[in-house]
Amino acid sequence: MLKTKIKEYREKANMTQSELAGAIGVRRETIVHLENGRYNPSLKMAMDIAKLFQVSVEDLFTFTEESQ
Amino acid sequence: MKKVKIQFYLFLQAFLTLILPLFYSFSFSVKRNDQSVMASVRFQPLLLLLLVLIALFVVFLLRRRRENLDEYAKRALQIADSICFKISVLFIAAVLLPALFLATVLRVSSPIMVSTIIQYGKIIVYGIFVLFLIRALLFCWIDKKGLVD
Numbered sequence: 001m002l003k004t005k006i007k008e009y010r011e012k013a014n015m016t017q018s019e020l021a022g023a024i025g026v027r028r029e030t031i032v033h034l035e036n037g038r039y040n041p042s043l044k045m046a047m048d049i050a051k052l053f054q055v056s057v058e059d060l061f062t063f064t065e066e067s068q
Numbered sequence: 069m070k071k072v073k074i075q076f077y078l079f080l081q082a083f084l085t086l087i088l089p090l091f092y093s094f095s096f097s098v099k100r101n102d103q104s105v106m107a108s109v110r111f112q113p114l115l116l117l118l119l120v121l122i123a124l125f126v127v128f129l130l131r132r133r134r135e136n137l138d139e140y141a142k143r144a145l146q147i148a149d150s151i152c153f154k155i156s157v158l159f160i161a162a163v164l165l166p167a168l169f170l171a172t173v174l175r176v177s178s179p180i181m182v183s184t185i186i187q188y189g190k191i192i193v194y195g196i197f198v199l200f201l202i203r204a205l206l207f208c209w210i211d212k213k214g215l216v217d
Binding site: 033 | 135138139140141211214216
């Protein structure tokens, strides 16, 4: 399961979801789903967000194995 | 300039496909009385062409103002399209093949068969509209619920 710290970094950067969406060229709904863990982004989108917050992709996303 | 929401665009596409059933109903109808069944044909291809061109023009104009189709929206549309494809295959198997079978077994020239074919035509043109509507509804549902692989 992919966990994300996008919301944390976004709030730290004092950005709204719409502003973040505009900055990386996606819709606000996509950011909502990303933050809620209901969408796993492509590598490009993950790198775009990481670049925007000046962090690494690993800082932004953590992958945990789901227990069966 | 305010962008057009993808949902609005998809519902508009569905609404514009209503041209087909409306035109079909105008062009082909069946009149029944106690003794016979009569098919009435008022087919005007130029009118259909004009309506389709107007619909395509509206879709083209709004496409330029449509909201950015990002990767999430593309994925959601792909899923909606694949579900609609499966529905249409089922539709063909359940509606078109029996119609073909009937047309082969019965005589196509008989008035009852002509009326049956007209009814099948109606089902097909309304089916196209329903498919577009299902596509738009599925997209809205996926857009609300999210996608988890």
